Amino acid sequence: MPRNLVVIGNGMAGARTVEEILARGGDFAITMFGDEPYGNYNRIMLSNVLAGVEDESGIFLNDLSWYADHGITLHTGTRIERIDRFAQRVYAADGTEAGYDKLIIATGSRAFVPPIAGIHRPGRGYHQGVFAFRTLDDTRAMIRYAREHERAVVIGGGLLGLEAARGLQNHLSHVTLVHSAGHLMNAQLNEVAGGMLKQSVESRLGIEVVVNGRTTEILGKQAVTGVKLDDGRVIPCDVVVVAAGIRANAEMAAASGLVVERGIVVDDQMRAQDEDDIYAVGECAQHRGETYGLVAPLWDQAKVLADHLTGANPLAEYQGSQVATKLKVAGVDVASMGLKEPERDDDESLTFTEPGKGVYKNVIIRDGRLVGATLIGDVSKVAFLMQAFDRGLALPEERAGLMFDLGGPTGEAKVEDMPDDEQVCNCNGVSKGAICATVKSGCRTVSGVMDRTRAGKGCGTCKPIVQRIVEWAAGGDVEEDPAASYYVPGIAMPKPELMNAIRQHGLRSVSSVFATLGGEEDARSKMGLASLLKMMWGGDYVDERDARFINDRVHANIQRDGTFSVVPQMRGGVTTPAQLRRIAEVAERHDVPMVKLTGGQRIDLLGVPKEKLPQIWADLDMPSGWAYGKSFRTVKTCVGSDFCRFGVGDSTALGIAIEERFQGIEGPGKMKLAVTGCPRNCAEAYVKDLGVVAIDGGKWEIYVGGAAGAHVRKGDLLATVDSAAEVIVLTGRFLQYYRENANWLERTYAFVPRVGIGRVREIVVDDKDGVAAALDAAMDASVAAYRDPWKDRDEPATPGQFRTSLPLTVLPQVPVRA
Amino acid sequence: MRPIGSIHEIPPGEGRTYAVDGRMIAVFRLRDGSVRATQAVCPHRGGPLADGQIDLRQVICPLHLNAWDLTTGCSLSGQPDLTVYPVRIDDNEILLGDE
Numbered sequence: 001m002p003r004n005l006v007v008i009g010n011g012m013a014g015a016r017t018v019e020e021i022l023a024r025g026g027d028f029a030i031t032m033f034g035d036e037p038y039g040n041y042n043r044i045m046l047s048n049v050l051a052g053v054e055d056e057s058g059i060f061l062n063d064l065s066w067y068a069d070h071g072i073t074l075h076t077g078t079r080i081e082r083i084d085r086f087a088q089r090v091y092a093a094d095g096t097e098a099g100y101d102k103l104i105i106a107t108g109s110r111a112f113v114p115p116i117a118g119i120h121r122p123g124r125g126y127h128q129g130v131f132a133f134r135t136l137d138d139t140r141a142m143i144r145y146a147r148e149h150e151r152a153v154v155i156g157g158g159l160l161g162l163e164a165a166r167g168l169q170n171h172l173s174h175v176t177l178v179h180s181a182g183h184l185m186n187a188q189l190n191e192v193a194g195g196m197l198k199q200s201v202e203s204r205l206g207i208e209v210v211v212n213g214r215t216t217e218i219l220g221k222q223a224v225t226g227v228k229l230d231d232g233r234v235i236p237c238d239v240v241v242v243a244a245g246i247r248a249n250a251e252m253a254a255a256s257g258l259v260v261e262r263g264i265v266v267d268d269q270m271r272a273q274d275e276d277d278i279y280a281v282g283e284c285a286q287h288r289g290e291t292y293g294l295v296a297p298l299w300d301q302a303k304v305l306a307d308h309l310t311g312a313n314p315l316a317e318y319q320g321s322q323v324a325t326k327l328k329v330a331g332v333d334v335a336s337m338g339l340k341e342p343e344r345d346d347d348e349s350l351t352f353t354e355p356g357k358g359v360y361k362n363v364i365i366r367d368g369r370l371v372g373a374t375l376i377g378d379v380s381k382v383a384f385l386m387q388a389f390d391r392g393l394a395l396p397e398e399r400a401g402l403m404f405d406l407g408g409p410t411g412e413a414k415v416e417d418m419p420d421d422e423q424v425c426n427c428n429g430v431s432k433g434a435i436c437a438t439v440k441s442g443c444r445t446v447s448g449v450m451d452r453t454r455a456g457k458g459c460g461t462c463k464p465i466v467q468r469i470v471e472w473a474a475g476g477d478v479e480e481d482p483a484a485s486y487y488v489p490g491i492a493m494p495k496p497e498l499m500n501a502i503r504q505h506g507l508r509s510v511s512s513v514f515a516t517l518g519g520e521e522d523a524r525s526k527m528g529l530a531s532l533l534k535m536m537w538g539g540d541y542v543d544e545r546d547a548r549f550i551n552d553r554v555h556a557n558i559q560r561d562g563t564f565s566v567v568p569q570m571r572g573g574v575t576t577p578a579q580l581r582r583i584a585e586v587a588e589r590h591d592v593p594m595v596k597l598t599g600g601q602r603i604d605l606l607g608v609p610k611e612k613l614p615q616i617w618a619d620l621d622m623p624s625g626w627a628y629g630k631s632f633r634t635v636k637t638c639v640g641s642d643f644c645r646f647g648v649g650d651s652t653a654l655g656i657a658i659e660e661r662f663q664g665i666e667g668p669g670k671m672k673l674a675v676t677g678c679p680r681n682c683a684e685a686y687v688k689d690l691g692v693v694a695i696d697g698g699k700w701e702i703y704v705g706g707a708a709g710a711h712v713r714k715g716d717l718l719a720t721v722d723s724a725a726e727v728i729v730l731t732g733r734f735l736q737y738y739r740e741n742a743n744w745l746e747r748t749y750a751f752v753p754r755v756g757i758g759r760v761r762e763i764v765v766d767d768k769d770g771v772a773a774a775l776d777a778a779m780d781a782s783v784a785a786y787r788d789p790w791k792d793r794d795e796p797a798t799p800g801q802f803r804t805s806l807p808l809t810v811l812p813q814v815p816v817r818a
Numbered sequence: 819m820r821p822i823g824s825i826h827e828i829p830p831g832e833g834r835t836y837a838v839d840g841r842m843i844a845v846f847r848l849r850d851g852s853v854r855a856t857q858a859v860c861p862h863r864g865g866p867l868a869d870g871q872i873d874l875r876q877v878i879c880p881l882h883l884n885a886w887d888l889t890t891g892c893s894l895s896g897q898p899d900l901t902v903y904p905v906r907i908d909d910n911e912i913l914l915g916d917e
Binding site: 453527560798806 | 863875876
C-alpha cells in the first residue's frame with residue numbers, strides 16, 4: 001500500500017515538491033488542497049499579466065489534467081482549517097477531510113496590509129478601489145477596476161510594488177508609488193542604488209515616486225479618492241494597490257499546535273519542529289531564522305524534501321540559500337546578491353555609476369571573495385558575479401573585470417537564463433536540458449558530458465558554453481577532468497611527456513605505444529598517436545593502417561552517404577586548360593555527382609564510391625590535394641603583381657612554392673595557408689593558419705594563428721621579412737614548431753594565443769631557445785620523406801583497402817547534379 | 819554458423835562489410851585476434867561502420883564519431899543499439915551465426 005501524502009497548498013512550492021517527488025519515483029497516494037480554484041500557476045508572472053505582456057493561460061504550470069495524469073487527488077477552492085496531529089488528519093472548511101502518513105504544508109504567504117485608517121470597510125473587506133496584489137483573482141479584479149479609473153497609488157516600493165506600478169501603467173494614466181523607507185527596494189539595494197533606480201523609474205517610465213512617505217489614511221467615502229501621508233500631503237487617486245510585503249500563511253499551522261515564529265519553524269529536512277511526519281516548504285516555512293520570498297530557495301527546499309521523503313537521498317539537508325536575484329524591475333534590469341553595503345572596515349567596495357544611462361554597479365569584496373554585488377541598468381556581468389558569489393571563487397586581480405568585460409568576448413549567453421530547450425550544440429543538436437540531464441544523472445566532468453551527449457563534438461565553438469552549463473548544472477560540484485591535459489584520452493600524459501616516453505622507449509607504432517604506456521588500446525586515441533608518431537619518426541614510423549582514420553586509409557574525405565570527395569592538388573589555385581579538360585573528362589567518365597570549387601581554390605569531385613578512388617586517381621594523374629587530412633591543405637593566392645594593378649608582390653609564385661614544399665605535411669590539426677599580393681587581402685591571408693601579405697618595398701608580412709571557420713580570428717603578425725626565401729624558412733619553422741607543440745586537434749588559432757605570439761616569435765624568428773636549426777632540420781626530413789599517397793593506387797596497402805563498406809546500398813546517395 | 823569469408827580479407831584492427839542474405843554485416847578483426855560482427859549501417863545517419871576505428875571494446879562510426887560496444891551492441895553515446903551477431907574464426911574462415 002502506498003503511503004498517503006497530503007499537501008496543503010497548491011502554489012509553486014507545493015506543486016514543485018510533488019513534481020520532485022514524482023521525478024524520484026516516490027510511491028505515495030497524493031492528495032493536494034488548493035485554496036484557489038485553479039491548477040498551479042506561476043505567481044511571479046502575475047506582474048506580466050497585469051502589464052498585459054502575458055496572457056493568463058500562459059502562466060499556468062500544471063493544468064488540471066496534470067493532476068489526473070499523475071493520479072493526484074486535487075481539491076481546489078478548498079481551504080484546510082485544521083490539522084489533527086495525533087489522528088494524522090486534515091479538515092477543510094467545506095467538510096472535506098483526509099488522513100495522512102506524511103503531510104506537507106505549502107500554504108505560501110499573503111500580502112501584508114499595514115494598519116492604515118480607512119483601508120477596510122467594516123463588513124466588506126477592502127475599501128472600494130483598494131487591492132492587494134497577490135493572487136490571480138487580485139490581478140483580475142485590479143485590471144477590471146483600473147481600466148475604468150485614472151489615477152493609482154501603489155503603497156510599497158519593493159520589488160512587488162514596482163512591478164505593480166509598472167503593470168498599472170497599462171491600464172490607467174497616472175501612477176504614484178509611495179514608499180515608507182528612504183529608497184526603493186531597500187531590502188536589496190543600498191541608498192545610491194535605490195536612488196538610481198528611482199531616477200530610472202521616474203524619468204523613463206513616468207511613474208512618480210515618493211520615498212519616506214508613510215501612508216496614514218485612505219480617503220473617500222463611497223470609493224477611494226486619495227491617500228494621506230504622515231506629513232499631511234494628500235495624493236488624489238481612485239485606485240490603491242497595497243504591495244507592502246508578504247507574511248507567511250502560518251496561522252492554521254499555529255492554531256493546530258505547530259511551532260510558528262515568522263513562519264513554520266523547520267529543520268534541515270524541512271520537517272516542522274517536534275513533528276515526525278509534518279513538513280513545510282516555501283514562503284510559509286522558516287529555516288534557521290530565515291523566511292524566503294523568492295523562488296530559487298523554494299526550488300532548493302523542494303528538492304531536499306523530495307530526496308528525504310522518497311529516500312532518494314536520506315542525507316539530504318537544506319543549508320539555507322544565498323539569495324542572489326536578477327530581475328527586470330519595472331522595465332529596469334536589477335541584480336543583487338549578498339551584501340548591499342560594506343560591513344567591515346577592510347571590505348573593499350567598488351562602485352561605478354553612469355547616471356545618464358541609469359547604470360550603477362557595485363561589488364563588495366572581503367578577503368579576495370565576492371560577498372555582495374548590485375547591478376542596475378547593465379547586468380551583463382551578472383552570470384559571472386553570481387558564480388563567484390555562490391562558489392566563493394577567487395576573483396581576478398584586475399578588479400574592473402568584475403564590472404566590465406575587458407577585451408574578452410562580449411554578449412556571452414547567460415547559462416542560467418537559457419531555456420532548457422535552447423540548442424547549445426548546433427552541430428549535433430544538443431539542448432541545454434540534455435546537458436543538464438546528463439549532469440544530473442551523475443556525469444560530472446565536462447569531457448564526460450561531451451562524450452555522452454556529443455555536445456561540443458562538432459565544430460567545437462560551443463565548448464566554452466557547454467563547460468559553463470556543466471559547471472552551472474553541477475552547482476560547483478564539477479570534477480576536474482585529468483584527461484583534459486592529455487594529448488589523447490587513452491594515454492595519461494600531456495604531449496611533451498608523451499613524446500619523451502615515446503623517444504625513450506623507441507616506440508614506433510601505435511600498438512607499441514598502447515602496450516608500453518597505455519595498457520588498453522583506445523580507438524579514440526589512435527589517430528592522434530598515428531599523427532604524432534609519423535611526425536616524430538618520419539620514414540622509421542611503423543604504419544599500422546587501423547590506427548588511421550578512414551580518410552587517411554583511402555586518401556579521400558568521407559561524405560554523409562559513405563562516398564568520398566576527391567580534390568586534386570592545384571598549387572596556389574592555379575590551373576591550366578589541359579588540367580581542366582582532364583578533370584572534366586574524368587568527372588564525366590565516372591558520373592561524378594557533383595563538381596564544385598572549394599574555398600581553397602581547388603576543384604572537388606564529390607560523391608565518389610570508395611572502390612572507384614584508385615581508378616579516378618589514375619585517370620586524373622594529378623597529386624593528392626590532401627583535402628581530407630589533419631595536414632597541410634592548400635595555399636590560397638591572389639593573382640599578385642603579375643596581373644593585378646595593385647599587387648606589390650608575386651603572391652602566386654610564392655604560394656605555389658610554399659605548397660610545393662609543404663604539401664601533405666601532417667600535423668595536430670589542418671593547416672590552411674594563403675599568400676596575398678597586397679594588403680587588400682583578396683586571398684584572405686589575415687585569417688589563415690599562416691598568411692603572407694606582400695607590402696610595398698618588396699617586403700612580406702607573415703601572420704599566424706588566423707581562422708575564418710567556426711572560429712574567426714585575425715592572425716598575429718609573426719614577422720616582416722625581405723624575401724620570399726625567408727618566408728619559406730619561417731613558414732617551415734613555424735609549422736614544425738606547431739607540429740611538435742600543439743595538442744591533438746588544436747588549431748593554430750588556439751595554439752598561438754595559448755603560447756603567446758611573443759613567445760612564438762622568440763622561438764621561431766629570434767631563435768632565443770636555439771632550436772631553430774633543429775626545427776628546420778626536422779621539417780626538411782619530413783619534406784624529403786613525402787610521397788604522394790595517390791600513387792598508392794596500383795597496389796592496395798591492405799586487403800580490401802578500397803572495398804565498399806555498404807555493398808547493398810546503391811551509392812551515391814547524395815544528389816547527382818547535372 | 820556458416821562461412822562468409824577469410825580472415826585474411828580483414829587487416830588487424832579494421833572491419834569489412836559482408837552481404838549475407840540481403841543484410842549487410844560488418845565484421846571486425848580485433849587486435850587480440852578475435853572477431854566481432856554487427857549490423858554494418860550506423861543507426862544514427864547510415865554511416866558505414868566497417869570504415870570506423872575500433873579497439874578491443876568499441877567501434878566508432880566515421881561520420882559523427884558515435885560509439886558502440888562491439889560485443890553487446892550497446893550504444894556508448896546515446897544512440898540506438900546495434901544488432902550484433904555471433905561470429906568466430908575456424909581455420910581462417912569467418913563463421914557467422916544468426917542474431
